[in-house]
Amino acid sequence: MSTKAIKDISERIVKASKELRDHGLVRGTSGNISARIPGTDTFLIKPSGVRMEFLKPEKLVLVDLQGNKIGGEPSVSLETPIHAAIYRARKDVVAVVHTHAPTATAFGIAKTEILPLQIEMFMLLPRGVPVVPFELPGSKALAEAVQNKIANYDALILENHGIVTVGSTIEAACNLNEMVEEGAKIQFLAVTLAGRDAINLAELTKKFKTQNTTK
């Protein structure tokens, strides 16, 4: 991988980080973002204790798939074990985004999964977004719990913590993070308006599938 290509990935991570902050998905030093370096067993990740808006391309940390630091800042993000576990489990994943998106995080506190209730959510996340039971941030147990679930989902809620999304590009993983937050807001509003019993997921799924096949 050329230095220019790594510089390009670093710049895209920084741009995406600022957008996550501007869109209200992260506050303070919370959240982290990483991207695999194609053709290698390494990825670049945000250092710990840095606010997204102050992130610089040269400050990103290079780590291996076991989460060991190879180069960069003195401290890697606390959640590096989650990122490393996902890259080990999913060869197709190029980027991982972890935020404390407020509405989706509230769903995790309420132990409520986010359902594919609108067509865009159904297209992107047909199985919805499940809640991974609480484990301490940065722990091996949390990385293992995420690794087990991510095999079947592109987005997860971490109970009492935040959300994780993955993608085949940095931009796709960020977009999914925003979609999960929007899906949580819409589900909350729909349930508030109609009541939980009025929403029939099986009926909705049938409708969405019919629409897809008649296109």
Ligand SMILES: [Zn+2]
């Ligand atoms: Zn977190």
